[in-house]
Amino acid sequence: MRKAREVGELWFWLDTIPVVAFAGCLILGIWLASLGQLTVGELFAFFAMATALRWPLESLGFLFSFLVDARTATDRIYEVLDEENTIVDPEHPATIAEPRGELAFRGARFRYQDAAASERDLLDGIDLVLRPGETMALVGLTGSGKTTLTTLPTRLYDVTGGSVELDGVDVRDLRLAELRRHISMAFEDATLFSASVRENVLLGRDDLDLHSPEAQAVLDEALEIAQAQFTYELPDGVDTTVGEEGLSLSGGQRQRLALARAVAAKPAVLVLDDPLSALDVDTEALVEAALRRVLATTTALIVAHRPSTVALADRVAVLEDGRITAVGTHAERCAPASTTGS
Ligand SMILES: Nc1ncnc2c1ncn2[C@@H]1O[C@H](COP(=O)(O)OP(=O)(O)OP(=O)(O)O)[C@@H](O)[C@H]1O
Ligand SMILES: [Mg+2]
DSSP states (O other), rough: HHHHHHHHHHHHHHHHHHHHHHHHHHHHHHHHHTTTTOOOOHHHHHHHHHHHOOOOOOOHHHHHHHHHHHHHHHHHHHHHHSSOOOOOOOSSOOOOSSSOOOOEEEEEEEOTTTSSSTTTOSSEEEEEOTTOOOOOEEEEOSSSSHHHHHTTTTSSSSSSSEEEEETTTTTTOHHHHHHHHHEEEEEOOOOSSEEEEHHHHHHTTSSOOOEEEEHHHHHHHHHHTTGGGGGGSSSTTTGGETTTTTOOOOHHHHHHHHHHHHHHHHEEEEEEETTTTTTOOOOHHHHHHHHHHHHSEEEEEEEEEEEHHHOOOSSEEEEEEEEEOOOEEEHHHHSSHHHHHO
C-alpha cells in the first residue's frame, strides 16, 4: 500500500507541474505579447521547445517510479535473507554410524510462532515410537497437525518441547546433513528443482557419480518403485529438464518423482506425507505393491487418508487434539474397541 501511495504521489506531481507551468507560461506570454515585449513567433518558438523537452523530463519520472518498485522488491528479498536461521548444526554433534532406524517422539510439543497465545499447542505431547523396520500410518482429521508432525524428524521445524529421537539420539544433536541422510521425506505438494529428472531423483545421492552405471541402477529402481516410468518417454528421457524452468509435470507425476527421490536416497527412515494423494486408483495400487518391498526393511511414517494406503502399515496411529490417542493394527482399528480390549 505504501508503494502504491508513493507511486501515486509521484505521478500526481509529475503530471501536474508541467501542465500548471505551461498554463502559467501561456498567460504570461499572451500578456507580454499584448504589451509588445514579445513577438508571437518568439512565444511559439518557446512552446515548441518546451513541448520537445517535456517527454524526456517525464521519462525521468518513469525511472524514479521504477526505483520505487526495485526498492520494494529488494526489501522483500532481504526480509528473507536477513531472517536468522534458528535451525543450525549443534556445537558438539553426535553421530550415528549404522542407523537402525528407530524413530521416537517423546512428549514432543509444537506450536507455530504466529499462533495466538491463548491457543493450546498444536502438538500437545506426542508419544510415539516406531520400531526399526516398522511402517506406521498416521491418520487424523484434516488440520489435526499431521503434516506438522512430519516436519519434526528432519528438523524443518524444531520441537518447542519434548524431543524427537533417532536411535535414541536427539535429532538436534546430529548434524543437519547427517540427519537428512538418515531420514528422507516426500510431501504431498512435491517440489521439483529446475534440473533433469536424473538430478532431481538422485538429489540425496551425492556419493554417486550421476552418470555412472551404479547411479543408473539406483535411478531405474527408484523410478520403478514410484511407477514413474513415464520419465523415459519425455523428449530427452531422464535427462529432460523439469521443474520451474523446464517441462511442467502434473501433480501426480511430481508426486511420483518426489517419492522416487525419497526412495533413491535409501534412508533408514522414510517420512511420507500423503504421497499418493494425486494418483489414480490403478497407479496407486502399483506404487503400493512396489513400496511394500522398500517398506519391508525401512522404518516409515506415512500420513494417509485412503484406506488402501493405511493398509500398507504394520500399525496405525491416530492423531487427535494434538495427541496420539490410539495405536494399533489396521484390523484392530476396524473392529469395535470393546472386542479388542486395546
Ligand atoms: N506454516 C504454518 N504457519 C502457521 N500455521 C500453520 C502452518 N502450517 C499449518 N498451520 C496450521 O496448523 C494446523 C495443522 O496443519 P497441518 O498442515 O499440520 O494439518 P494436517 O493434519 O496435515 O491436515 P491435512 O490432512 O489437511 O493435510 C492447521 O490449523 C494450520 O492452519
Ligand atoms: Mg497435511
